[in-house]
Amino acid sequence: MAQFVDWDLAAATAGALGKSGPRVSYAEATDVVGDLRRLTEEAAGHVADYTGLRPQVTPPPVRVVDRRDWAGANIDGLREVIGPLVGRLAGDKQPGVVTEAIGSRLTGVQAGTVLAYLSGRVLGQYEVFSGDPGQLLLVAPNIVEVERKLGADPRDFRLWVCLHEVTHRTQFTAVPWMRAHFLGEVQAFVDASSGSEHLAERLRRGVATLADAIRDPESRTSVLDLVQTPAQRAVLDRLTALMTLLEGHAEFVMDGVGPQVIPSVDRIRAAFNRRREAGNPLEKAIRRLLGIDVKMRQYAEGRKFVHGVVERVGMEGFNKIFGSPLTLPRLEEIGDPDAWVARVHGPAGPLPAAG
Numbered sequence: 001m002a003q004f005v006d007w008d009l010a011a012a013t014a015g016a017l018g019k020s021g022p023r024v025s026y027a028e029a030t031d032v033v034g035d036l037r038r039l040t041e042e043a044a045g046h047v048a049d050y051t052g053l054r055p056q057v058t059p060p061p062v063r064v065v066d067r068r069d070w071a072g073a074n075i076d077g078l079r080e081v082i083g084p085l086v087g088r089l090a091g092d093k094q095p096g097v098v099t100e101a102i103g104s105r106l107t108g109v110q111a112g113t114v115l116a117y118l119s120g121r122v123l124g125q126y127e128v129f130s131g132d133p134g135q136l137l138l139v140a141p142n143i144v145e146v147e148r149k150l151g152a153d154p155r156d157f158r159l160w161v162c163l164h165e166v167t168h169r170t171q172f173t174a175v176p177w178m179r180a181h182f183l184g185e186v187q188a189f190v191d192a193s194s195g196s197e198h199l200a201e202r203l204r205r206g207v208a209t210l211a212d213a214i215r216d217p218e219s220r221t222s223v224l225d226l227v228q229t230p231a232q233r234a235v236l237d238r239l240t241a242l243m244t245l246l247e248g249h250a251e252f253v254m255d256g257v258g259p260q261v262i263p264s265v266d267r268i269r270a271a272f273n274r275r276r277e278a279g280n281p282l283e284k285a286i287r288r289l290l291g292i293d294v295k296m297r298q299y300a301e302g303r304k305f306v307h308g309v310v311e312r313v314g315m316e317g318f319n320k321i322f323g324s325p326l327t328l329p330r331l332e333e334i335g336d337p338d339a340w341v342a343r344v345h346g347p348a349g350p351l352p353a354a355g
Contacts, residue, residue: 006108007079013112014071019120021141033064036138043162046257055173062136067119070139077129110207124165136169150271156262167250175322192231241331248302308337
C-alpha cells in the first residue's frame with residue numbers, strides 16, 4: 001500500500017526544526033523528571049478523590065519526555081491509526097510509485113514542521129493513538145520554560161499541570177470504552193469523505209497549509225476547509241462536543257482541587273490565562289490555523305458546562321455522562337446544561353447531594 005506520509009522524514013524534520021529547551025544542568029533535569037513522576041502520582045490521588053472516578057485498567061507509567069520525544073510519540077500514534085484509515089480510501093486512484101514517493105516525502109516535511117512548532121508549546125498530553133489505554137506524556141522542557149516565564153513556584157506549577165493531564169488519563173482509564181469510541185469517531189470522519197477528490201489529497205493540502213502558516217502568518221486558509229461533506233460535519237460536531245467535555249472537565253477538576261493543595265494556584269491561573277490570551281501576530285495566526293484558538297474556547301465552554309451540570313445534579317450525577325456514548329453531551333447541550341440534565345436524568349433531575 002502506498003504511504004501517505006514519510007513518517008521517518010517527519011520525525012527527522014521535527015527533530016531538526018524543534019526549538020532547544022531552557023538551560024538546565026544534568027542535576028536539575030534529573031530533579032525535574034523525578035518531580036514530575038512523583039507529582040503525577042500525587043495528582044492521581046487528588047483527581048480520584050475529587051471526581052469519584054477510579055481507573056478500571058492499569059495505565060502505563062507517565063513518560064516524561066523532551067520535545068523531540070514528544071514529536072516522535074505523536075508520529076508513532078499517527079502512523080498507527082491515521083495511515084491505515086486513509087489507505088483504506090485509496091480506491092481506484094493509485095498514483096505512480098515515483099509520484100507517491102515525492103508526495104509522501106513532501107507531506108513528511110510539512111507534518112514535521114507542524115509538529116516541531118507544537119513540540120515547543122505542549123505541556124502535557126494523553127496520547128491515545130499508539131496503544132490501549134493510552135499514554136500520559138509530560139514535556140519537561142516546556143513545563144520548566146513556562147514556570148520560569150510566569151515566575152511560578154516550580155512545585156505548585158508542576159502539580160497544577162499534572163492535575164489537568166491526569167484528569168485526561170482518568171477519563172480514558174476509568175471509562176474503558178472512551179478510547180474505542182474516540183477512535184471510532186475518527187474512523188467515521190474518514191469514512192464520511194466523498195467526492196471526486198481523494199481525502200488523502202485534501203489532507204495533504206491541509207498539512208501543507210498548516211506548514212505554510214508557520215512561515216507565512218498572512219495565510220487565511222483554515223483546517224476546517226478539510227470538512228466538505230454533511231456527514232463529516234455531523235461527525236465533527238460529535239467530536240467537538242466530546243473534546244469540549246474532556247477539556248472542560250480537566251479544567252474544572254484542576255480548579256476544584258487546586259486551592260486545596262496548591263498554595264499559589266490563584267496567581268498561577270491568572271498568569272497562565274494572560275499567557276494564553278497574549279501572543280504576537282504570527283502566534284495568533286498559527287493558533288487559528290491549527291485550531292488552538294478553538295481549543296482555548298473549549299476550555300472555557302467545557303468548564304462552564306461541567307460546572308453547570310455539577311451545580312444541578314452533583315458530582316455523582318455528572319458522572320452519568322460517562323455511562324455510554326449515548327449519555328455524552330450533544331454539541332447543542334454544551335451551552336445548555338439543563339438540556340443534558342433533562343435528557344439523561346429526566347425533566348426534574350436529581351437534587352445535588354447536601355454539602
